[in-house]
Amino acid sequence: MLTILKSGIQACIQDLGREGFRHLGVSQSGVLDPLAAKSANILLNNQQETPVIEITVGLCQFKFEKPTNFAITGADLGAKLSGQQLAVGWRYHANQGDTLTFATSKTGLRAYLAIQNGFSKLSPVMNSYSTDLQAEFGGTNGKPLNDGDVLEYETNTALSSIGAALPEYTDTIRVIVGPHIDIMSKDKQQSLFEQNWGVLPQSNRMGVRLSSKTDFTHNISIASQGVCPGTVQLPPNGDPIVLLNDSQTTGGYPIIGQVIEADLRQFSQLGAGQTCKFLAVDRTQALQAKTQQLQHIAQLEIAVQHHNKKKHD
Amino acid sequence: MTNNKIYILGERALVLEITQGTLSQEQQSKLFALHAWMREQKAFIDIVPAKTTITGYLMHSQDPEYWLDKMQDAWQNIKPESYAPTVHTILTHYGKHFGPDLESVASLTGLSQSQVVELHSQCRYQVKFLGFLPGFAYLGELSSELHLPRLDSPRTHVPKGSVAIAQDLTAVYPSESPGGWRLIGHTDTVLFNHNLDSPSILQPGDVVKFIPSTEGIC
Numbered sequence: 001m002l003t004i005l006k007s008g009i010q011a012c013i014q015d016l017g018r019e020g021f022r023h024l025g026v027s028q029s030g031v032l033d034p035l036a037a038k039s040a041n042i043l044l045n046n047q048q049e050t051p052v053i054e055i056t057v058g059l060c061q062f063k064f065e066k067p068t069n070f071a072i073t074g075a076d077l078g079a080k081l082s083g084q085q086l087a088v089g090w091r092y093h094a095n096q097g098d099t100l101t102f103a104t105s106k107t108g109l110r111a112y113l114a115i116q117n118g119f120s121k122l123s124p125v126m127n128s129y130s131t132d133l134q135a136e137f138g139g140t141n142g143k144p145l146n147d148g149d150v151l152e153y154e155t156n157t158a159l160s161s162i163g164a165a166l167p168e169y170t171d172t173i174r175v176i177v178g179p180h181i182d183i184m185s186k187d188k189q190q191s192l193f194e195q196n197w198g199v200l201p202q203s204n205r206m207g208v209r210l211s212s213k214t215d216f217t218h219n220i221s222i223a224s225q226g227v228c229p230g231t232v233q234l235p236p237n238g239d240p241i242v243l244l245n246d247s248q249t250t251g252g253y254p255i256i257g258q259v260i261e262a263d264l265r266q267f268s269q270l271g272a273g274q275t276c277k278f279l280a281v282d283r284t285q286a287l288q289a290k291t292q293q294l295q296h297i298a299q300l301e302i303a304v305q306h307h308n309k310k311k312h313d
Numbered sequence: 314m315t316n317n318k319i320y321i322l323g324e325r326a327l328v329l330e331i332t333q334g335t336l337s338q339e340q341q342s343k344l345f346a347l348h349a350w351m352r353e354q355k356a357f358i359d360i361v362p363a364k365t366t367i368t369g370y371l372m373h374s375q376d377p378e379y380w381l382d383k384m385q386d387a388w389q390n391i392k393p394e395s396y397a398p399t400v401h402t403i404l405t406h407y408g409k410h411f412g413p414d415l416e417s418v419a420s421l422t423g424l425s426q427s428q429v430v431e432l433h434s435q436c437r438y439q440v441k442f443l444g445f446l447p448g449f450a451y452l453g454e455l456s457s458e459l460h461l462p463r464l465d466s467p468r469t470h471v472p473k474g475s476v477a478i479a480q481d482l483t484a485v486y487p488s489e490s491p492g493g494w495r496l497i498g499h500t501d502t503v504l505f506n507h508n509l510d511s512p513s514i515l516q517p518g519d520v521v522k523f524i525p526s527t528e529g530i531c
Contacts, residue, residue, distance in 0.1 A: 022359035022370070023348075024505075024513040025443040125507050135447045135488065137507040176323050224444065225330070226361035226368030230323060250363045250444035258323030261374075286324045287374055 001065045002115065004149040008060030008102065013119070013139035013151075015051040018128035022249045028229055029130035029138065030245050032110060032205065032268035035293060036073040039164055040114035042300050043071040043091040045308065050118040051129035053145065055111045057271075058102035062113075064094040068156045069116040073166060075108020075269050090163035108169070109271040116159070121152040133205065134246060162307050164300050167293075171276040174263045176286060178232060180254035183220045192216075192256065193278050200239065201272035205246040208267050210276070211239045224252040230264045232257040242267060262289035319385050325371040327381050329388055336365060341439065342393035345518035349396060350387050356380060362442045362517045364451075398439070400520045403485065403500050405434070405476050407525055411499035412476065414464075418495055421461055430525055432456040433497065438483060440519045448487035448505025450515040455483050467493035474500050476523065483523075487513075498523075 004011070016037070017030025031037040031054055038048040058077035064070075071091040072079050079086040082098045088111070094100065102111060122129050122139070131139025140149060181189055197210040216238035227233065231243045233253035242259060243251070244267060259267075260281060270276055281289075318330045329347065331340055344367055351360045357369040371380060407430045408415040419426045438452035455478055463479045468491060471477070475486040477494035486492060487505035500523075504514050515521065 019358045021447075021512070022361050023443060023517055024447060025445060025449050026447045026512070126512060132447075135507070179320055179322060179328065223334070223364040223366070224442075225328065225363040225366040226326070228323075228326065228359075228370065248444055249361055250442065255322065258326075261324055283321070283324055283374070283377070290324070290374065 002119075002151045002153060003063040003065060004060070004145045004147060004151070005063055005099070006059070006061040007145045007147050007149070008055065009057035010144050011053050011055045011060050012131040012133065012144040013051050013122060013129055014054045014131060015129045016049045017245060018126050018130055018132070018138070021126050022226070022228070025249050026126065027132060027134065027247060027249065028245050029128065029132045031112065031130075032245055033074055033112065033265040035265055035297070036112045036166065036268070037114070038297055039089070039166055039300060040071040040073040040112050042297070042304055043073075043089075043162060043164060044069055044114055044116040044159075045304065046114065046116065046118060048297070050114065051122060051139075053113040055102055055113060056109060058104040058111065060102050062100045064098045064100065065096060065150075066153070066155045067093065067095050067158070068153055069093050069159045070100070071114050072111055073114075074111040075105055075169075077105050077108065077111045078103030079111065087163065089166050090161065091159060092161070093158035107274075108269050110268045115153050116156045117154050119151045119153055132246070160307070162304060164303070167296065169266055169269045171266070171270070171274070172279050173266055173276050174260045174281045174286065174289065175232065175257040175278045176260060176283060177280060178255040178257040180220075180222060180234075181256050183218055183234070183254050183256075184216065188214075188216065193280050196275045196277060197240070199270045199272055199274050199276070203270075203272060205244055207241045207243045207247055208270060209239055209241050216240070218254070220254055221252055222254055224250045225255075227251040227255070230259040230261065231255055232259065260286035260289055262286065262293050317388065319381060319388070321377045321381060322368070325374040325377055327369045327371065327377060327384055328366055329384060330366045333365065339393050341441070342396050343388070343391055345398070346391045346393055346396040347384075347388055348517060350391060351384070354380075354383075363444070364441060396518060398518050398520045399516065400437075400522065401514065402522045402524050403476075403502050404526050405498040405500045405523045407433075407476075407498040412497040414477075414495040415497045418459070418461060418478070418497055422458055424458065429459065429497065432459055433478070433483065434523045434525050436522075438521045440515050440517055440521065441482075442517055443513065443515070446486070446488055446490055447507070448513040448515065450484060450504075450513075450519075450521070452483045452521055453481055455481050457481075461495060463493035464495060467491055471496065472499070474502070476500055
């Protein structure tokens with residue numbers, strides 16, 4: 001088992017999210033960076049949707065009570081295995097008694113820790129292992145990991161070392177304009193895409209709040225309608241909110257855009273004080289970006305399989 | 314034929330919006346019939362009805378225009394009567410510690426507490442949509458004599474099972490949460506259980522009736 005010696009700022013069990021229950025007010029949850037979580041799982045020959053630990057900020061400490069293989073993806077939060085520096089995007093073997101520590105980073109916010117064959121004693125809630133932190137179900141009793149918690153896993157012998165180059169994070173976020181963009185003048189619409197947006201400290205897994213020097217205040221409200229991760233709302237105070245995985249299912253603020261699915265993962269790494277820009281794209285470009293990401297995952301899967309086969313021959 | 318808008322939001326969310334403040338009963342029933350039609354298509358991961366809209370999230374983003382056309386056709390041709398709602402009765406303890414705001418609701422509306430209870434429990438409410446919390450159903454329309462704004466200062470803890478009103482709507486809190494609605498009663502009926510295959514008792518379009526318990530104010 002894996003003992004959580006220090007849970008740090010926030011660490012919780014997440015998979016690719018909970019689908020099919022939004023009409024009942026149930027949030028999607030799930031990892032904020034699916035590409036990172038899938039890659040970590042592929043490196044360990046796991047199913048892509050195997051639950052992983054999402055680590056926010058870092059400052060946490062785990063102890064492997066049995067030997068296994070693990071992988072770390074996402075941001076470089078200065079992970080060390082019993083004092084040895086680890087690289088992001090690689091799989092490693094841990095011996096019984098090894099400790100895995102995460103420091104923190106000025107530039108990145110979230111890392112993913114996957115274990116070979118996943119954690120063995122978790123049960124799904126509404127078809128997902130993801131922790132719903134607001135409604136308090138899923139994951140480990142609906143709670144983030146706590147000091148002293150233990151997670152069971154199977155013993156595994158050492159796999160050979162392999163790493164994967166993952167697409168870099170960027171601060172340019174591609175957005176498809178939304179249905180209520182016309183609440184602002186053409187000039188204001190244009191300036192949405194020329195601003196540098198600062199990430200506000202109130203940001204969390206529910207949404208990232210942005211602010212700029214330009215005044216986008218308004219007094220328009222809409223009837224509550226369906227919203228989802230990636231929806232960019234503009235509340236009357238003029239500071240946009242990019243909804244993330246733990247957002248509510250309906251919202252009553254004007255929708256000025258929708259972040260393309262391939263780029264939503266960028267927000268997993270944008271912390272308070274960092275900046276980003278929006279780039280307007282159309283659906284064709286969004287589909288191309290998504291196809292590219294799927295190809296990346298498919299290629300990684302082939303490369304890992306090929307590597308494993310070579311070792312067995 | 315109707316004043317509606319239909320559009321794609323992002324890559325694969327399809328939105329049908331009826332562009333008016335409140336829906337007629339016929340439009341509301343048509344919207345629920347459309348919800349049922351959308352479910353049958355097996356093309357959507359999630360379908361979220363809201364006050365005057367329904368949003369369908371497609372499984373794939375290859376051809377949203379095709380599904381937008383189909384959805385538009387379905388809306389034009391759908392019959393409101395093809396929708397048959399489930400009816401739920403919710404036994405409710407009104408007033409005293411069960412509904413700490415009943416007294417102020419009565420004084421603000423100029424009614425007696427019994428009249429408030431009678432007005433609240435005589436209507437059949439429709440589940441307009443769910444949101445805010447898992448299993449939190451927006452029920453309408455509340456009798457116009459009971460329309461009051463939300464509390465100026467929301468409570469940090471509203472007990473699970475609280476029966477509450479705000480503006481033209483009523484609701485039951487399915488779990489403990491912060492909340493600004495006025496609490497007039499309480500029910501022991503469990504509305505949301507995340508361990509069940511069908512975790513929410515109330516589904517969009519269902520009908521709800523509150524039955525006053527003899528323990529309460531009446």
